Structures are given as structure tokens and as C-alpha cells.
Amino acid sequence: MLDPLNDIKDAQTLAQAIVNTIPEPFLVLDEQFRVMAASRSFYETFKVDPAQTSGRLLYSLGDGQWDIPNLRLLLETIIPEKTSMDGFEVEHDFPNVGRRTMLLNARKVIYETGTSATMLLAFMDVTVRRGIERDREALQLQTEELLRQKQVLLDEMQHRVANSLQIIASILMLKARAVTSLEARGHLQDAHQRVMSVAAVQQHLHTASGIDQIEVSSYLSQLCGGLATSMVGEGQPIEVKVIADSVTIPSARAVSIGLIVTELLINAIKHAFPKARADARVLVTYETEGDDWNLVVSDNGAGKPENTPPDNGLGTAIVKALVAQLEARLDVSSGPAGFSTTITHATFTSSMPLAR
Missing domain, CATH: 3.30.450.20 (PAS domain)
Incomplete structure (x- = not known):
């Protein structure tokens, strides 16, 4: 030392x-x-x-x-x-x-x-480091500005889509009132409800925090509530109830499920209750288990008479095509206690009630 x-x-x-x-x-x-x-x-x-x-x-x-x-x-x-x-x-x-x-x-x-x-x-x-940090900050600001512009354009697009759907729906209703054929009027009214179903999806996309995800419970409640308000008359009150898990699903699946529910609900409101009854009810349920899900639209109406020929109408064709697109299974049951349609993705045992 x-x-x-x-x-x-x-x-x-x-x-x-x-x-x-x-x-x-x-x-x-x-x-x-x-x-x-x-x-x-x-x-x-x-x-x-x-x-x-x-x-x-x-x-x-x-x-x-x-x-x-x-x-x-x-x-x-x-x-x-x-x-x-x-x-x-x-x-x-x-x-x-x-x-x-x-x-x-x-x-x-x-x-x-x-x-x-x-x-x-x-x-x-630290010249290089500070330069990188400034570049990063500038890039962050630029990214934020691009995201802001993207959001402005998206809002404008959604606004225009909503207006266009509303115009189409209004035209369909005007045409339905103008035609004399009851069958043509019914088809136009059904088309109007289908357009409103797509509009409901669009509205949820606009208000959701993520553009690709939709909360099922609120979406189906709004959709079914709108359909019930426009279709159920005072002479035949029908309760339309939704029970759904509070989960989010991709918007593409939501569109398909919304269109399926629209077709099945239109059909139930039109045909399930040929005679007025105080306890008329249609129940829509949606539940999930992992990647599996189960959708049921059931009513406590008259059901289908025996030996009724298969329904090959446009609504049925739409439902079958959408079920196939979702890679799901379609099952129907009918009896004195009512009619129910079940769409199941993979193996699923439902715990939801039916409209009995």
C-alpha cells in the first residue's frame, strides 16, 4: 500500500x-x-x-x-x-x-x-439518447394526431351509415304503407326490421369502447326492445324479455346473432299467438362457456300444428345461412307449451329458462 x-x-x-x-x-x-x-x-x-x-x-x-x-x-x-x-x-x-x-x-x-x-x-x-427520445415523442404526437383524425373519419363514416340505414328503413316503411298487397306489405315490413337490426349493431359499434367488440346483453336488449316497440300492437300485448351473459363478442358474430334474433323474434311475434292471451311472452337468452355459446329464442305460444310442412321462406333461409356461417347447430322444438329455436356453438348444456 x-x-x-x-x-x-x-x-x-x-x-x-x-x-x-x-x-x-x-x-x-x-x-x-x-x-x-x-x-x-x-x-x-x-x-x-x-x-x-x-x-x-x-x-x-x-x-x-x-x-x-x-x-x-x-x-x-x-x-x-x-x-x-x-x-x-x-x-x-x-x-x-x-x-x-x-x-x-x-x-x-x-x-x-x-x-x-x-x-x-x-x-x-446523451445526445443520441435525447435525440431518440425527441423522435419518439414526435412519433407519439404524430400517432396521436393520426388516431384523432382516424376517429374523426370513423365518426363521420358511422354518422353517414346511420343516416343511410335510417333513410332505407324509412323508404321501406313508406313502401309498405303504399302497397295494397298484404303479402308485399309483410315482406317490406320484415325488410324494415332487418335494416333496423343492422342499425342496432352499428349504433353499438359507435358507442362501444372497442370497435370490434360488442357487449351482448345491452345489444340484444336494445335490439329486442326496438323490435317489440315497432311490432307489438296494443290489441295483443307480448312481453319480450332478454336474459344474456354480460360478455363481449366480436362485432362480426354480433351482426349474425342480431340478424338471427331479428328473424326469430319477427316470426314469434307474428305467428306464436294467433289468439290474444294475457301472459304472451317471448324469451331471448344468450349464455357462454369459454369459447362455446348458446342462443335460444322461445315463446309460450301455440306452437306449430302437427304435420305442418317445412318452412322454406326467406326468414328461415337467412337463419340457416347465418347458423352455418357461425359453425353452429340449429335445433327447434314445438309443443303445446310453445316453440323454441336453439343455436348452439360446440357442445353446450343450457341453464337458461324457456318462455313457458
Whole structure:
């Protein structure tokens, strides 16, 4: 171990070797901020001459380019009060180097004699890092602006789609009132309800937090409520009830399920109750279990008479096509207690009630 009294030169040699080993630019300053020692990386980074650096006042190096206000603030105000400072950021145009952003770490070393002090000053070049951060911030702002513009365009598109659907629905209703054929009027009214079903999906897409997900319970409740309001007359009140799990599903599946429910509900309201009854009810249930799901539309009406020929109408064709598209299974049951249609994806045992 070195004896500081007998081996001062060796101690100075060791200290300079330590300074030169530090990979970042490093300075040792006296109390007047004169350069006592500088690391090799300091000379290489700032391209200064050792002969014009050692023993000179830091602020006068290179004809004064180191006379930086923030550096003076650090050395003359902050360090005397705190004795140390880490991560003090300085941005400056250095001659022969260009504009650089440096993080300064400073320490004031006070010796046991108390007669003098030394300042240690380390530099870390974070120019590239700050540039990347600025680019990232600019990209973030640009992305946010693009998302804002996208949302504006999406809102405008949704508004136009909603208006177009409303116009189509209105035209269909006007045509239904104008035609004299009861069959044609019925077809036009059914088409009107199908358009309103698509409009309900569109409305949920507009209000949902995610464009591709729809909350099933509120969607089916709104859809069935709208259909019931437009179709159920005062002379034959029919309760339409929805029981559904509070889950979200992809909008594509929601469109198909909405159209299926529309067809089945239209059919139930039209045909399930040939005679008025006080407890007339249609129940729509939707439940899930993992990736499996089960949709049931049931009523407590008259059911289908025996030996009724298969229904090959447009509504039935639509339901079958949508069920196939969903890769689901279609089952129907009819009896004195009513009629029910079940659409099942994969194996599923329902725990929901029927409209009995």
C-alpha cells in the first residue's frame, strides 16, 4: 500500500492512471476551477489539446467555449451547497464537436486538513439518447394526431351509415304503407326490421369502447326492445324479455346473432299467438362457456300444428345461412307449451329458462 507522505509521485501517477481508465470524459478541478487532471476520453471527446488544458481555468478553455451558464450554476452555486450532483443536464455547442447534450456528475472532495478542496466532474454524452427520445415523442404526437383524425373519419363514416340505414328503413316503411298487397306489405315490413337490426349493431359499434367488440346483453336488449316497440300492437300485448351473459363478442358474430334474433323474434311475434292471451311472452337468452355459446329464442305460444310442412321462406333461409356461417347447430322444438329455436356453438348444456 502506498505511503502518501513518502510516495507522492507514485500516488499522483496512480491517480492519473485511474482518471485515464474512466471511459467517460472526466476532469479534476481545484477550488478555482482550474484543470488539475483530465482523462484521455475528455481530450478525445472534445478534441482539445492537453498542453492547452492542464492548469488552465475551465471557463477559459478553447477561447471561452466552456464558459457555459449552466456549468457555472452547477460548479459555483449547486455544488458548494450540496457537495454533489448527479444527472445535471447541459446542452451546448462545443467547438470541433457540435451540439451535444451532456449529463454532468459532480463531487466536491474535502480533505482532512480542511485547507483545500477538489472538484470531480464527469461527463456522459446523451445526445443520441435525447435525440431518440425527441423522435419518439414526435412519433407519439404524430400517432396521436393520426388516431384523432382516424376517429374523426370513423365518426363521420358511422354518422353517414346511420343516416343511410335510417333513410332505407324509412323508404321501406313508406313502401309498405303504399302497397295494397298484404303479402308485399309483410315482406317490406320484415325488410324494415332487418335494416333496423343492422342499425342496432352499428349504433353499438359507435358507442362501444372497442370497435370490434360488442357487449351482448345491452345489444340484444336494445335490439329486442326496438323490435317489440315497432311490432307489438296494443290489441295483443307480448312481453319480450332478454336474459344474456354480460360478455363481449366480436362485432362480426354480433351482426349474425342480431340478424338471427331479428328473424326469430319477427316470426314469434307474428305467428306464436294467433289468439290474444294475457301472459304472451317471448324469451331471448344468450349464455357462454369459454369459447362455446348458446342462443335460444322461445315463446309460450301455440306452437306449430302437427304435420305442418317445412318452412322454406326467406326468414328461415337467412337463419340457416347465418347458423352455418357461425359453425353452429340449429335445433327447434314445438309443443303445446310453445316453440323454441336453439343455436348452439360446440357442445353446450343450457341453464337458461324457456318462455313457458
